Amino acid sequence: MTCRELVALVGDYLDGRLARAERERFDAHLAVCPDCRAYVEQVRITVDALGRLPVEDDFSPAARTTLLDAFREWS
Amino acid sequence: MTQTEYDLLDALRAGDEVAFARLVDDWGPAMLRLARLHVPSRAVAEEVVQETWLAVLRGLPAFEGRSSLKTWTFSILLNVARSKGRRERRILPFAALRDRHTVAPERFQGRRDERPGWWAVPPARWDPHEALESKAAQAALQSAVAGLAPRQREAIVLRDVLGVDSEEACQIMGVSEGNHRVLLHRARARVRDALERHFEERAA
Numbered sequence: 001m002t003c004r005e006l007v008a009l010v011g012d013y014l015d016g017r018l019a020r021a022e023r024e025r026f027d028a029h030l031a032v033c034p035d036c037r038a039y040v041e042q043v044r045i046t047v048d049a050l051g052r053l054p055v056e057d058d059f060s061p062a063a064r065t066t067l068l069d070a071f072r073e074w075s
Numbered sequence: 076m077t078q079t080e081y082d083l084l085d086a087l088r089a090g091d092e093v094a095f096a097r098l099v100d101d102w103g104p105a106m107l108r109l110a111r112l113h114v115p116s117r118a119v120a121e122e123v124v125q126e127t128w129l130a131v132l133r134g135l136p137a138f139e140g141r142s143s144l145k146t147w148t149f150s151i152l153l154n155v156a157r158s159k160g161r162r163e164r165r166i167l168p169f170a171a172l173r174d175r176h177t178v179a180p181e182r183f184q185g186r187r188d189e190r191p192g193w194w195a196v197p198p199a200r201w202d203p204h205e206a207l208e209s210k211a212a213q214a215a216l217q218s219a220v221a222g223l224a225p226r227q228r229e230a231i232v233l234r235d236v237l238g239v240d241s242e243e244a245c246q247i248m249g250v251s252e253g254n255h256r257v258l259l260h261r262a263r264a265r266v267r268d269a270l271e272r273h274f275e276e277r278a279a
Contacts, residue, residue, distance in 0.1 A: 002183070002190075002191070002192025002193055003183060003192060003193045003194045004178075004180075004183040004192040004193075005192065007177050007178045007264070008177055008260075010177075010260070010263075010264070011256060011259060011260030011263060011264075012256065012260070015241075015256075017256075033193075033194075035194045035197035035198060036194075038197070038198045038200055039178075039197075039198045039267075041203070042198060042201065042206075042267050042270070042271070043263055043264070043267050045201075045203045045206050045207065046206070046216075046263060046266050046267045046270055047235050047263060048207060049206055049207050049212065049213070049216055049270075050216060050220075050231065050235035050236050050266070051235055051236065051238065052207065052213075053213060053216060053217065053236055055104045055105060055107075055108050055236065055237065056103075056104040056105075056107040056108045056111065056120075057104065057107070058100065058103050058104060059099060059100070059103040059107070059121065059124065060121060063121045063124070063125060064096075064099060064100075066125065067099055067125060067128050068092060068095070068096055068099075070128070070129060070132065071090075071092060071095045071128075071132065072090075072092065074132045075089075075090025075092075
């Protein structure tokens with residue numbers, strides 16, 4: 001496996017979706033390639049960092065009231 | 076659907092306002108976040124969420140519960156947001172055009188080089204702590220996500236920002252599992268690229 005092939009498989013690797021044989025080839029490459037180890041680690045960090053981003057604020061009170069009114073009318 | 080979901084559905088159909096208000100509050104931030112993927116402002120995102128809820132109420136009598144209420148609601152939301160987004164902004168972001176590779180092919184050695192397919196320009200090293208904690212890195216992440224092609228943006232925000240599992244994300248987006256995998260994979264690679272550029276600029 002080359003570095004170029006490896007980066008195409010990182011998503012499946014991190015999600016645990018590689019077939020066993022492919023996973024072994026992936027791990028064998030990682031074992032000898034510090035650059036790919038850094039790459040995989042960085043994708044993992046990126047995913048972690050995304051999970052820590054603030055989402056959004058709550059709905060504004062005015063919009064919330066409009067919706068609850070609409071619900072009352074509907075029910 | 077789970078039992079709790081059936082109960083919830085019954086409550087809504089019976090006109091239980093408290094149950095409805097709780098859903099609006101619980102799902103509000105995630106719905107606004109998803110709406111913002113396609114519309115330019117917070118105000119328009121609120122409109123999208125409102126329209127979604129109205130559509131959900133209209134559809135509720137006929138809803139059969141083949142998917143969960145949340146999945147169904149979020150898929151309606153994405154459709155509303157996508158069509159509003161098309162009206163609000165007709166220009167495709169550049170990211171949609173240069174989209175085929177996870178890592179730029181120039182970064183690997185060519186056929187005549189010493190080790191074809193191995194890194195020519197290896198990833199720059201970063202401090203993981205800084206990547207996770209610094210405000211500047213967060214801002215770089217946010218703008219990287221904003222610069223992705225629309226479907227990639229949906230995939231990465233659903234999965235990695237909002238933590239929706241893959242199966243649900245596929246249903247919400249209306250794409251196949253394979254398709255979703257590719258979108259997510261490319262989106263993550265691109266966002267990593269953007270972080271790398273951010274750290275390189277910092278170092279320069």
